Amino acid sequence: MTLATDVQRPNAGDTVELYDVDCTAIFGEVLRFSPVPLIPDASSPAPAPITWRGQIYAPRACKSEGWLWDGQGPLPQPKLTVGNTDLAISALCIAYSDLQGAIVTRHRVPFKHLDGMPDADPDIEHDPDIFVIDQKTTQNKLVVEFMLGTAIDIEGRMIPGRQVVQGYCPWRYRRWNGSEWVYPTGTTACPYTGEAMFDERGNPTDDPAKDRCAKRLGIGCKRRYPTGDLPFGGFPGAAKYRG
Structure with missing residues (x-):
């Protein structure tokens, strides 16, 4: 089955966003999370981790924007805002130079194809969005905000890309x-x-x-x-x- 045929079915269902922040190029690990609202709803149950392709995506407050590109004009520079109330993202920024150079991949996966679903096909997802963290633009006790860029559109990048x-x-x-x-x-x-x-x-x-x-x-x-x-x-x- 392909994504094109799957989404045309009457029971296509919801799509889930999942994020990989790959820090291996800057000597870190891969951070995986599923986004939840930055302002939680106290009446809603606590979100649970999501498993896809054998990898666990922990829930983390997050929002993003600016992914779309119509093929004309400058390439997009998405903005990724990640919750920081536990200061975990701040710690990563300290350890790995504000995560500059880390690769961010946004996956969009039909809910019914997550691990554990009856007819799950791990190969089905929308085309992933792959960008590189260009700079940290905001950091406080609540959130850390990053500006992303494409690998071919990062200005002023020096070689080597590490200290x-x-x-x-x-x-x-x-x-x-x-x-x-x-x-x-x-x-x-x-x-x-x-x-x-x-x-x-x-x-x-x-x-x-x-x-x-x-x-x-x-x-x-x-x-x-x-x-x-x-x-x-x-x-x-x-x-x-x-x-």
């Missing part, structure tokens, strides 16, 4: 869960899968629970890669030149 730190590697390292290794995924994952283990000071260890990367070129990366190329995520060449 240049000389001696620190931001890549996410594997962890031991008590029985096996858990390896991170995505563009910020450290590729190391070797048997040699070292603690956070670079000392050899036989205990996988103590295996920690020092996040430094010498006692972290070079210990694990004594020969060949180093997947170090920092910028060692950014050191000040001394003549």
Whole structure:
């Protein structure tokens, strides 16, 4: 079944909005939420999380506007306003440079195709809207507001699109869960899968629970890669030149 045939049915039903805020490009995680009104209705039951394609979307106060584009004139710059009463969004802004560069995807999914519905088809959704956070425009104890832009319409973007730190590697390292290794995924994952283990000071260890990367070129990366190329995520060449 396709979306075109599905929406023409008499029982097409409601459409649900879901948001992915992918911060992996700026060394964070993926924040998933389903929007609820910024001003809650006290008489309504508390909203429940939504599951789609195996991912849980937690309810969060949110509103957005400016997604539509008629194919003429400048590209749209949607505005995304997210509830901040728990200060969780403020914390993310502090940790990840106001989330600038994070990828925002707005999904619009027919309610009957959410996980758990009798005839759910996870492949059916409207064309997703994909934008990049250009700047934070408002922040207070109630909301944080972001201006979005398309990847080809972000003015003044510098390369690299992250902070240049000389001696620190931001890549996410594997962890031991008590029985096996858990390896991170995505563009910020450290590729190391070797048997040699070292603690956070670079000392050899036989205990996988103590295996920690020092996040430094010498006692972290070079210990694990004594020969060949180093997947170090920092910028060692950014050191000040001394003549």
